[in-house]
Amino acid sequence: MSPQSEPASDYLETEQVLIDYLTKNPDFFQRNPDVLCKLELPHTSGDAVSLIERQVLALREQAEQNHQKLEEFVAIARENELLNDRLHHLTVKLIECCDFDEVINTLQDLLHDDFRAEAVELHLYSVSEADPASNPDLDGFREFLDSGKPRCGRFSDKQLKYLFGPQAEDITSTALIPIRADGLLGILAIGSHSIHRFHPGMGTDYLIRLGEIVSKTLEVVSEPGS
Numbered sequence: 001m002s003p004q005s006e007p008a009s010d011y012l013e014t015e016q017v018l019i020d021y022l023t024k025n026p027d028f029f030q031r032n033p034d035v036l037c038k039l040e041l042p043h044t045s046g047d048a049v050s051l052i053e054r055q056v057l058a059l060r061e062q063a064e065q066n067h068q069k070l071e072e073f074v075a076i077a078r079e080n081e082l083l084n085d086r087l088h089h090l091t092v093k094l095i096e097c098c099d100f101d102e103v104i105n106t107l108q109d110l111l112h113d114d115f116r117a118e119a120v121e122l123h124l125y126s127v128s129e130a131d132p133a134s135n136p137d138l139d140g141f142r143e144f145l146d147s148g149k150p151r152c153g154r155f156s157d158k159q160l161k162y163l164f165g166p167q168a169e170d171i172t173s174t175a176l177i178p179i180r181a182d183g184l185l186g187i188l189a190i191g192s193h194s195i196h197r198f199h200p201g202m203g204t205d206y207l208i209r210l211g212e213i214v215s216k217t218l219e220v221v222s223e224p225g226s
Helices: 008-024 033-038 051-095 100-113 136-147 157-170 205-220
Strands: 040-042 048-050 119-126 151-153 173-181 184-192
Touching: 051 100, 051 205, 100 119, 100 205, 119 157, 136 157, 136 173, 136 184, 157 173, 157 184, 173 205, 184 205
Parallel strands: none
Antiparallel strands: 040 048, 119 184, 151 173, 173 184
């Protein structure tokens, strides 16, 4: 039987044997450089290139992809470092606060300046006031209050109106942070004019830490009006 009439299954079987052999003997071309130089692979441009040239091209492409990934990791690391510095600065400033009003002013100033927030509001309630059953305004936040975890994304017009008042119409994405101090529950709302700033898929580690910092601070400062 001529090679032209060899069944396709036999051809595939022979090809697999060749693949298995080369896989188990990766130094084959090193021991037989003349064979390597004679091999040619079709190029996307239509020209033919040697196997070595094709391997070099593939390695260059892989190196470029790795370089891009490395740059992304470096950018993320820098952003995380900057975020940690901002949280540290905020923590120090909150420690210096003596009363409730100073805490509110510090949060407003630093979240606006250091965290580029367009709107910042802190809503606090006693445990009984935080029950949505007795406070209709909180009905849309029942799941958030029950979970005790930050939530990011878009909220209804009614929710935004309650959180931000007159600023609500300009807010397109929001981060909600639960506040749990001694005898107090609350919502720290951070609003942005950018729809991409806060989204459900983003990490919330720094928001959790921010909530813990604010909660602890409120436990040690004097109450409003005192």
